[in-house]
Amino acid sequence: MYFYIDESGQTGLELFDDNQPFLYYGVLSSEFNLDELSLPHVEKLRNNLGVERLHAAELGNGRLVTIVDDLVALKEKYNLSFDFYRITKKDHAALCFFDQVFDQGNNPAVPWNAYWTPLRYVLVSKVSLLFDEVLLKKSWKARIAINKNFAEKELVEVCQKLLSRVHRLPDERSIEIITDALNWAIKNPSKIYYHASSKDERLQISPNLIGFQSVMHGIATRLENTKSEATKVVVDRQAEFNKAQEWISDLYRNTKKLDEPAGFGPGMPAMDLRHIPSVRIECTPGTESAGLEIVDIYIWIFKRQMEGKPLATELYPLIRGQANGMFNEVSLQALEERWGKWFKELPEPTPEQIGKGKDLLRIDEQRRKKALLI
Structure with a gap:
């Protein structure tokens, strides 16, 4: 071929x-x-x-x-x-912010299942709702910056602005997760690795x-x-x-x-x-x-x-x-359409599955809450 x-x-x-x-x-x-x-x-x-x-x-x-x-x-x-x-392109900027700040490998305040399962597509949709174009431009400018200090300063300001808007979301769990993740990023910007280390890396994102x-x-x-x-x-x-x-x-x-x-x-x-x-x-x-x-x-x-x-x-x-x-x-719309259909077709969990899920969630919440104290 x-x-x-x-x-x-x-x-x-x-x-x-x-x-x-x-x-x-x-x-x-x-x-x-x-x-x-x-x-x-x-x-x-x-x-x-x-x-x-x-x-x-x-x-x-x-x-x-x-x-x-x-x-x-x-x-x-x-x-x-x-x-x-x-x-x-604008959605790409939002997705880049999410993939860096809410990466559970970078940010321990994010629940494991909120990033490593299809629940991430629910969370990225909620986070993207908090952006306007001005803030999105600011987040992208920081993401492609090679100057580490500038990128971290801008990242903190973006996270603070998003925090002021998180109350607009309709469900308490999303508010809790996003609030915790943003607060952790504000305290630990260097661990988010939000800047580009070189011109080549800028092209790679x-x-x-x-x-x-x-x-x-x-x-x-x-x-x-x-x-x-x-x-x-x-x-x-x-x-x-x-x-x-x-x-x-x-x-x-x-x-x-x-x-x-x-x-x-x-x-x-x-x-x-x-x-x-x-x-x-x-x-x-x-x-x-x-x-x-x-x-x-x-x-x-x-x-x-x-x-x-x-x-x-x-x-x-x-x-x-x-x-x-x-x-x-x-695009955000394509993700919502693709994964919205996936969630609708999920079978109802059994009582046993619900019990196991609650046990796993309890263990991960203990880990997550510890990270918030650091």
């Missing part, structure tokens, strides 16, 4: 650009080497349009309509599949890398489902994030030898790296890859359709023809 990966809506570490609230990744996959086999077709389309490269944003609806039949023919000839990923992790897992799923191997993984070359993309793909590739998926806690998704590509990603200029030119068009079309922007009806065959495509979104 051959994979071609591009992105759209890239604003780097700036998450609050209202003109580009989402980051998108698109992955085009085929059993054929598109860079070689589709190049004559792509060159013909370039010549017909009078352009040096097929770039959807420049072509727009009008000119793309003139080549849509050719694009459909390419899809059918090379059995193209398209997978699409979206990250809501960017939405670009979170999205790219989704891309790698999506490729692994497609390889598993098709019982195939990756021959080439082509990523659009761009200066800022290729190094981080290579880092995470190499990390996954080097740890894929694990015999079993790594679990994070009861009910939580497992990390399964067994089908991650064995080949290294190839960061290639878009001007040197026909596959990247094609995926750019797919991203533009799907992005406009998702955002409700004007899209020529003649282009819809490319969307309807992707019934086997995967879509994944990183």
Whole structure:
């Protein structure tokens, strides 16, 4: 299998650009080497349009309509599949705050089950309700700061502001957990590790890398489902994030030898790296890859359709023809929809299970309350 990966809506570490609230990744996959086999077709389309490269944003609806039949023919000839990923940037800032401050490994005031089980998705929803955009910007600025003293000072101020709002929540248990966790973070900011230690680490917590992790897992799923191997993984070359993309793909590739998926806690998704590509990603200029030119068009079309922007009806065959495509979104709404359904489908616990649960909760509460005294 051959994979071609591009992105759209890239604003780097700036998450609050209202003109580009989402980051998108698109992955085009085929059993054929598109860079070689589709190049004559792509060159013909370039010549017909009078352009040096097929770039959807420049072509727009009008000119793309003139080549849509050719694009459909390419899809059918090379059995193209398209997978699409979206990250809501502002939600990424909220999730980063939660994952650092409420990580039970960092913050002992957090109950074990509130972080290492699906209850974390209930808690992250409650914490996110306490933010407004001003406070969210402040928390993100601190999270990507390299200056440790600045980051800890800002973190304390963010936590204090959140504490002043926690009474707005409707249930006492959430108020108790969040209050305790924030108070502990205020007293122990250096143990939260809220700053970035280097420029490289800043890139590793960017939405670009979170999205790219989704891309790698999506490729692994497609390889598993098709019982195939990756021959080439082509990523659009761009200066800022290729190094981080290579880092995470190499990390996954080097740890894929694990015999079993790594679990994070009861009910939580497992990390399964067994089908991650064995080949290294190839960061290639878009001007040197026909596959990247094609995926750019797919991203533009799907992005406009998702955002409700004007899209020529003649282009819809490319969307309807992707019934086997995967879509994944990183956002608070997506988490609530996914895990809300999971909680609704849980069976009623037995009296024995309730008793065991209370015993475990009592033990963890004793540990947690001790931490609050330190």
